[in-house]
Amino acid sequence: xxCRTYANxxxxxxxxxxxxxxxxxxxxxxxxxxxxxxxxxxxxxFDDMNWTLTDKYDQVSINYFNVSVGIxxxxxxxxxxxxxxxxxxxxxxxxxxxxxxxINGLIRIINSTNGLIExxxxxxxxxxxxxxxxxxxxxxxxxxxxxxxxxxxxxxGKPRELxxxxxTYYVFDFEIxxxxxxxxxxxxxxxxxxxxxxxxxxxxxxRTRAFCLLPRRPLIQKKDGYYLRIRQSARKRQxxxxxxxxxxxxxxxxxxxxxxxxxxxxxxEALVKDDYGDYxxxxxxxxxxxxxxxxxxxxxxxxxxxLERIKEMFCGKLMSEKGYELVSFxxxxxxxxxxxxxxxxxxxxxxxxxxxMINMIVMGISPSVIMEFAGHxxxxxxxxxxxxxxxxxKSRLMxxxxxxxxxxxxxxxxxxxxxxxxxxGGYCHCDDISKCAxxxxxxxxxxxxxPNKKSEIDKEAELQFEIDKKVxxxxxxxxxxxxxxxxxxxxxxxxxxxxxxxxxxxxxxI
Numbered sequence: 001x002x003c004r005t006y007a008n009x010x011x012x013x014x015x016x017x018x019x020x021x022x023x024x025x026x027x028x029x030x031x032x033x034x035x036x037x038x039x040x041x042x043x044x045x046f047d048d049m050n051w052t053l054t055d056k057y058d059q060v061s062i063n064y065f066n067v068s069v070g071i072x073x074x075x076x077x078x079x080x081x082x083x084x085x086x087x088x089x090x091x092x093x094x095x096x097x098x099x100x101x102x103i104n105g106l107i108r109i110i111n112s113t114n115g116l117i118e119x120x121x122x123x124x125x126x127x128x129x130x131x132x133x134x135x136x137x138x139x140x141x142x143x144x145x146x147x148x149x150x151x152x153x154x155x156x157g158k159p160r161e162l163x164x165x166x167x168t169y170y171v172f173d174f175e176i177x178x179x180x181x182x183x184x185x186x187x188x189x190x191x192x193x194x195x196x197x198x199x200x201x202x203x204x205x206x207r208t209r210a211f212c213l214l215p216r217r218p219l220i221q222k223k224d225g226y227y228l229r230i231r232q233s234a235r236k237r238q239x240x241x242x243x244x245x246x247x248x249x250x251x252x253x254x255x256x257x258x259x260x261x262x263x264x265x266x267x268x269e270a271l272v273k274d275d276y277g278d279y280x281x282x283x284x285x286x287x288x289x290x291x292x293x294x295x296x297x298x299x300x301x302x303x304x305x306x307l308e309r310i311k312e313m314f315c316g317k318l319m320s321e322k323g324y325e326l327v328s329f330x331x332x333x334x335x336x337x338x339x340x341x342x343x344x345x346x347x348x349x350x351x352x353x354x355x356x357m358i359n360m361i362v363m364g365i366s367p368s369v370i371m372e373f374a375g376h377x378x379x380x381x382x383x384x385x386x387x388x389x390x391x392x393x394k395s396r397l398m399x400x401x402x403x404x405x406x407x408x409x410x411x412x413x414x415x416x417x418x419x420x421x422x423x424x425g426g427y428c429h430c431d432d433i434s435k436c437a438x439x440x441x442x443x444x445x446x447x448x449x450x451p452n453k454k455s456e457i458d459k460e461a462e463l464q465f466e467i468d469k470k471v472x473x474x475x476x477x478x479x480x481x482x483x484x485x486x487x488x489x490x491x492x493x494x495x496x497x498x499x500x501x502x503x504x505x506x507x508x509x510i
Contacts, residue, residue, distance in 0.1 A: 020085040020138075029085045036091055041244050046084065053096050055244035056281065057213065057301065060100040062087065066107050069115045071139055079110065086135055092242060102131050109136070109147070116140055123148050168344040169355055173198070175318055180264075185271055189289050192268040193302065194310045198352065199261055200228065205356040205374045207233050208304045208349045210250050214284040219265055220254070226262035227254045308349060318344070364494045467493060 020029075033046045043052040043059075051062045064083065070076045083103060090099045105128060113120045116139050124132075129149045136143045180188070180195050188195075197211055213231045220227045231250035243249055275289040285302035298306055318324040325343040353374075360370050470492050477486035 020082055020089065029088050032088050036088065039243065039245060041091060041096075049080075051084075051087070053091070053099070053244075055096055055249075056246050057209070057303065058096045060096045062100055062103050064107075066104075066111075068111045071110060071115050072117065074115075079115075083107070091244060094242065096244060098131075106132055106135055113146060116146060119146060120148050123150050125150050166355075168347050169351075171324075171344045172347070173202075175322070176314065179314075179317075186293050188268065189271050190293055191310060191314055192271070193285050193307055194314055196264065196268060197307060197349070199264065200230070200257075201352045202356050202359070203257075204228075204230060204255050205353045205360075205370075206230055207353055208307065209233070212285060212302055212304055212307060213246060213250055215252065216282045216284055218284050219262055219269075221262075224256075226257050226259065228257045228261070228265070229254060304349065311349065315344075315346070362493065362497065364490045467497070 030046045033042060036042055041053055041055065043054060044050070049064045051064070053060050053062070064080045067076060067080050067083065070079045071082070074082070083106065086106075087099060087103050090102060094102070105124070108122060109120055109124075109132060110116060112122050116136065124147060126149060129143070129147055132147070133143050136146065140146050176191075176195055176198055179191070183191065197208075200206070201208075201211055210231045210233045215229050215231070218229045220229060229252050231246070232253050233250055269284075272286070272289045275292065276286050277288055279286045279288060279300045281301065283302065287296075287298040287300055287302055287306060290296060290306075291298055315326065319326060323342050327343045327345045357370050357374055360373070361367075470489050474486055474489040474493070477483075477489060
């Protein structure tokens with residue numbers, strides 16, 4: 001098995017194929033280790049049994065003492081040396097968290113198979129098997145017979161499923177903005193990173209880890225307005241070599257932002273400016289302020305799991321203080337939004353990057369432009385976001401109804417009655433006054449009330465129907481490669497969206 005790695009740390013785009021089972025005289029891996037150590041990755045010596053690696057964001061440890069047996073005819077020490085060589089090669093191919101998981105996984109497999117001789121009792125996924133195969137192929141002819149691989153289809157290459165019906169995102173957008181407008185200083189310090197993540201990454205498709213690496217002074221003011229310095233991951237590009245150097249793997253890009261976003265950045269900056277202390281890294285977020293208020297002992301470096309914890313705390317506030325119900329993904333989805341207003345499903349931080357790209361599609365931005373924003377290798381990766389634009393538009397209209405304080409209901413079975421009474425805004429189908437749910441007359445939300453065809457609820461439904469129809473046309477044009485008609489469909493969707501905003505008021509972009 002050949003291990004790919006750098007030939008020279010000064011030529012980061014060149015690779016050399018090296019055999020990790022070769023003798024040290026053929027190629028001393030310690031040379032590569034020393035080059036990586038000069039780049040600040042290794043905080044240990046090659047001969048140490050407990051390795052510590054860092055990229056100034058993550059710090060991971062690998063304990064080779066955990067290797068209890070040698071591979072087949074190899075001694076334990078020889079096996080440990082081969083694992084170290086393999087780790088050196090992985091460092092230039094994977095993020096450090098993945099390096100740790102792969103090496104630790106290999107150690108577990110070596111131990112559980114008595115040195116790759118007996119079948120493993122540990123069940124692993126197909127993805128894990130693929131990660132381990134390149135190493136195990138060197139020693140085992142039939143890897144599948146050695147590993148106990150789960151045959152459950154994990155993803156099958158399908159696009160990521162977002163929180164269903166997009167209702168959650170609009171609810172969260174409404175609530176977090178309302179919260180921020182009424183929050184005190186301590187609350188803004190605690191939830192500031194989450195709010196900034198929401199308003200920034202909702203329009204700039206940035207990965208969560210890249211956002212957490214926001215530079216210490218992120219705003220630049222120019223004659224034409226404010227620009228945000230934000231790091232964007234370069235790791236997803238084809239043939240991209242990972243250096244585990246923040247400045248190379250996450251280069252800084254400039255994006256023009258609104259004065260509103262700039263004001264929120266400056267407000268948060270003013271609140272935490274005296275709390276950096278001895279923290280010298282070029283980072284905007286630091287846990288010193290959070291530790292002081294929450295009485296926690298988080299490390300200085302703000303990471304994605306800290307942001308996840310803050311998100312969980314905020315969702316907890318929505319449930320405890322505003323009576324929201326957290327709905328699981330496997331709960332019955334059909335018509336749920338018509339029966340419950342105060343619910344949301346659990347969303348992932350990574351969803352926001354995808355949501356921003358769907359937002360771009362709805363706004364009519366070219367897939368080629370989105371591809372550059374997102375760092376995709378091909379335009380097809382960007383085009384699949386069209387599939388989600390129907391649900392986004394539908395949930396957008398739902399959110400308008402929610403913000404106006406009324407229910408948005410479908411045609412009801414009681415409307416089939418021939419006998420109806422004309423009332424303000426529509427017709428009442430109720431034949432028993434005792435069933436009337438409202439003391440103020442008929443209203444949208446009553447199961448017996450049928451709105452007029454020209455009522456606001458019907459105008460929204462009609463617009464939604466037209467948007468859905470055009471999005472379906474757009475998907476067909478994309479599949480057929482009909483660029484001209486696809487562009488026309490995009491413009492029509494934009495026109496309907498604009499008309500919707502004129503009729504029912506603007507909805508903040510998320």
